[in-house]
Amino acid sequence: MVVAVTAAEETREFEEHFDRTIAREQRIEPRDWMPGGYRKTLIRQISQHAHSEIIGMQPEGEWITRAPSLRRKAILLAKVQDEAGHGLYLYSAAETLGADRDELTDMLIDGRQKYSSIFNYPTPTFADVGVIGWLVDGAAICNQVPLCRSSYGPYARAMIRICKEESFHQRQGYELLMTMTRGTTAQRAMVQDAVDRWWWPSLMMFGPPDDASPNSARSMAWKIKRHSNDELRQRFVDMTVPQAEALGVRLPDPDLRWNDERGHHDFGRPDWDELKRVISGDGPCNAERIAVRRAAHEDGAWVREAAAAHAAKQAERARGAVA
């Protein structure tokens, strides 16, 4: 008996299989059937994440030549190199979905794709390097640890590698700040100033509040995301308060206090208009970050072309030797 299966029936079957795989907490792998929206959402999220790592090299990279000791310079170099590595793991994951790496770079440079708003803030002092490690990488870890269980296999695996390395990033930052707070009054003031500038932007890293984050629910249903923006933000605040106390710095929020009833800290409302402005391109360093990325890409074109030409010549010679 021959049964004609219509395209619609087939799609429904694929969809059910996909839903069951997700429901069983199994991973979706590159060549599995997946809904178009799932693929699109992942490509957007992963490439945005990759761009953030790559742009994230800049604020701290500025301090490599000015780090106060060889030890700090070596640490900072390793850290910035890690950020490049994280970007590449993530571009690699995006490519398993059919995205093209060159096109993603183009979309970053011409502003069609975004990166994390946090990297649009300046790093005027060396304390910023420490505070980025402590707060920015701390917030990133909060965001990223649940992504190690993301439903898309290559993304989850990339996140596992990244999280292992981020732990070094956060600890080196905190140690840097401990060293500075044990130093002179001027150094302590420098740390407090950096904390004052980075605290609110760090809270914004978790994205808009849940009621203004329309795509979150779908991402959570697909198990791409595991926790809502506000949940993760709360977790970060609760984690950070005792760290600030141990460091002897003040977090710049008059509404920040322990709430016994909730078992969490209450805290003030980030300036969501500022987040909107910075995301839409009007932050302190947006233009500079993109200009630097564009220059690196364009100035490096001859290297990519030369390597490809060399490879072609070598392949040609190898063919000649065989013939």
Next chain:
Amino acid sequence: MSSDMSSDMSSGVNGDMNGRVSGGEGDGVRASWPLYEVFVRGKRGLNHVHVGSLRAADDETALRHARDLYTRRNEGVSIWVVRSYHITASSPDEKDPFFAPSGDKVYRHPTFYEIPDDVPHM
């Protein structure tokens, strides 16, 4: 270059975006590098395991990039790189009849055989 890129897309390990072939074709200036899959042996005695992919101009630079990207913290003692399009893969679907021959052969497993508990070393 363009034929390389389209081969990458139809290779065993990566996905395709609903039939769209991406890559640097038709743009001579761009000189896209081909995709490589990277396998790392964590330490002596273990198999090489797939860790991810990267782009490189040729095999030699692919190895170097793999070292810089995937073994910055002593993660490996040996690396293989292979052009993605050289990999042939089975269909990802677990219901694929490809794997059916092993599905119904429970007698290949030691637990299939009932042996009294008091027989030692079994």
